[in-house]
Amino acid sequence: MSEEKLADFLKTGKDWSRMKTSVPSIFVVKLPPYKSSPARLVVELNPVNEVGTPKKRRGVILRSTVELEEFKGLFREEKLPKLLSMLDSVNPKVEIAKRKKEDGIIEL
Numbered sequence: 001m002s003e004e005k006l007a008d009f010l011k012t013g014k015d016w017s018r019m020k021t022s023v024p025s026i027f028v029v030k031l032p033p034y035k036s037s038p039a040r041l042v043v044e045l046n047p048v049n050e051v052g053t054p055k056k057r058r059g060v061i062l063r064s065t066v067e068l069e070e071f072k073g074l075f076r077e078e079k080l081p082k083l084l085s086m087l088d089s090v091n092p093k094v095e096i097a098k099r100k101k102e103d104g105i106i107e108l
Helices: 003-012 065-075 080-090
Strands: 018-021 026-031 040-045 060-062
Touching: 003 026, 003 040, 060 065
Parallel strands: none
Antiparallel strands: 018 026, 026 040, 040 060
16 A cells, blocks of 8 residues: 555545455545544454455544554453353344445555
8 A cells, every 4th residue: 555545545535435455354544624633544444244345334443553552452351252252142143234346445
């Protein structure tokens, strides 16, 4: 992925638009300006289906490498898998509808 392509996306991309990367489930999203904060790009982690489209409307948004490190620590929490397993056992099973394939991938 080139910095020029990212700079162009920041400059000309529509607010909340999502750009694919060469790594499935990792996207670049353009956030709109908010109060005193200018428009900026963030990374979105969002699992994809068989066609490569995101499974969730919005995934986990990472604004910096510091946030990435904080999330890494949370994912390493040893009690998290046990909690998720308990949720799996009590929650009803849900099937997700398939979506059409999206175009435009950015190489990482």
